[in-house]
Amino acid sequence: MPTADQSEPGLLIPCQRHLFDIPDDVAYLNCAYISPLLLASRDAGHAGVTRKLRPWEISPSDFFTGAETGRGLFARLIGASPDDIALTPSASYGLSTAARNLPLGRGQAILLLQEQFPSNVYPWRELAKERGGEIVTLARPDDDDWTLTILEALNERVAIAALPHVHWTDGALIDLERVGRRCRQVGAALVVDGTQSVGALPFDVTAIQPDFLAVATYKWLLGPYGAGYLYVAPKWQDGIPLEHNWFHRKGSDNFATLVDYRDDYQPGARRFDVGERGSIHLVPMANAGLRQLLEWGVENIQKTIRARTDRIALRAADMGIGTLPGEQRAGHYLGLRFRGDSPEGLAGQLARERIYVSARGRSAMRVTPHLWVTDADEDRFFEALTTALYGSATP
Ligand SMILES: Cc1ncc(COP(=O)(O)O)c(C=O)c1O
Numbered sequence: 001m002p003t004a005d006q007s008e009p010g011l012l013i014p015c016q017r018h019l020f021d022i023p024d025d026v027a028y029l030n031c032a033y034i035s036p037l038l039l040a041s042r043d044a045g046h047a048g049v050t051r052k053l054r055p056w057e058i059s060p061s062d063f064f065t066g067a068e069t070g071r072g073l074f075a076r077l078i079g080a081s082p083d084d085i086a087l088t089p090s091a092s093y094g095l096s097t098a099a100r101n102l103p104l105g106r107g108q109a110i111l112l113l114q115e116q117f118p119s120n121v122y123p124w125r126e127l128a129k130e131r132g133g134e135i136v137t138l139a140r141p142d143d144d145d146w147t148l149t150i151l152e153a154l155n156e157r158v159a160i161a162a163l164p165h166v167h168w169t170d171g172a173l174i175d176l177e178r179v180g181r182r183c184r185q186v187g188a189a190l191v192v193d194g195t196q197s198v199g200a201l202p203f204d205v206t207a208i209q210p211d212f213l214a215v216a217t218y219k220w221l222l223g224p225y226g227a228g229y230l231y232v233a234p235k236w237q238d239g240i241p242l243e244h245n246w247f248h249r250k251g252s253d254n255f256a257t258l259v260d261y262r263d264d265y266q267p268g269a270r271r272f273d274v275g276e277r278g279s280i281h282l283v284p285m286a287n288a289g290l291r292q293l294l295e296w297g298v299e300n301i302q303k304t305i306r307a308r309t310d311r312i313a314l315r316a317a318d319m320g321i322g323t324l325p326g327e328q329r330a331g332h333y334l335g336l337r338f339r340g341d342s343p344e345g346l347a348g349q350l351a352r353e354r355i356y357v358s359a360r361g362r363s364a365m366r367v368t369p370h371l372w373v374t375d376a377d378e379d380r381f382f383e384a385l386t387t388a389l390y391g392s393a394t395p
Helices: 039-052 062-078 091-101 122-131 146-153 176-186 268-272 282-296 298-318 346-352 375-390
Strands: 085-088 109-113 134-138 158-164 189-193 212-216 228-232 334-337 358-360 364-367
Touching: 039 282, 062 085, 062 228, 062 282, 085 091, 085 268, 091 122, 091 189, 091 212, 091 228, 109 122, 109 146, 122 134, 134 146, 146 158, 146 176, 158 176, 176 189, 228 268, 282 298, 298 334, 298 375, 346 358, 346 375
Parallel strands: 109 134, 109 158, 158 189, 189 212
Antiparallel strands: 085 228, 212 228, 334 364, 358 364
């Protein structure tokens, strides 16, 4: 299992708990469920809400500047141009936009993974139904090598591969550079749901070359609930938005000419923006999260969280609990696999001790720490887990 040594890119970041509002007795190891807001995001949101108390101080340009800043920040995070980014309310909105715009012929296939998150399943099921296509769902491979399984399944019949970078259930990592290359060889579009990876795991659009990448902000982007981003590759930027709103159209920043209705759009991916995307409270909150991630650096975040999850994996192994090998999982994610069933309600039992993880049935548990987690949190997790499994703090 690789450990976070100096041969990996990135630096170790010291604990950043002071930037959050997490009480000392809370061990929050559940970022994949929902992240805590940064204090800076709370302040930005509070300032935005406060502005709505005084609408006479809100100028038309305020609906544009925050949104444009967010586009630029997210673009920097993934190595794209701001023109390639649309502002969405959710991952599903972005993925539905992709489904609305990608061609699918009768009999052609859409590739999905077993137990993929539903936001990246339902839009494709609808599309397949509408066009006479077929959903091909790849079964979880026995050796957990999703990349190989996907590469083997990618043939000329596949029109769309709609995939995550990291499987949301256990952190299994997919080599999207190799998958992207194969997609281009067979003429399939690559659509990525980056909700469980972007912000914590480096994503480079120039290397992966996705057609679309959709991300919700409330997990690894440390943003609010109700906001997201959609990267749209330049070749799809003249597509059809899910909805038609006035912001999309050329000249929408000039309020005096709004009723000079026009057919042309704002440049790039802006035509895919959700209505009211310039929210004066959500946008500053999301932007504060992105600024912090860029300041830390995603490679450094990944390396630092991997050091933590590697330690947790080793301690779990001492208790006979399995995990995916280090090179097969993303560093920010851990799925603990119990040999048999764990005690019923294990996650609830831990939560009563203010230790938060996600249960995955009775035989698995998702542990997803971030930079706020301390060694004391980790120790408390293991003490509580040992007590829950063996009835005392020592096995
Ligand atoms: C992989 C993945 N995608 C997307 C989402 C959220 O989707 P949406 O923004 O459509 O609610 C989640 C939430 O758990 C997720 O795990």
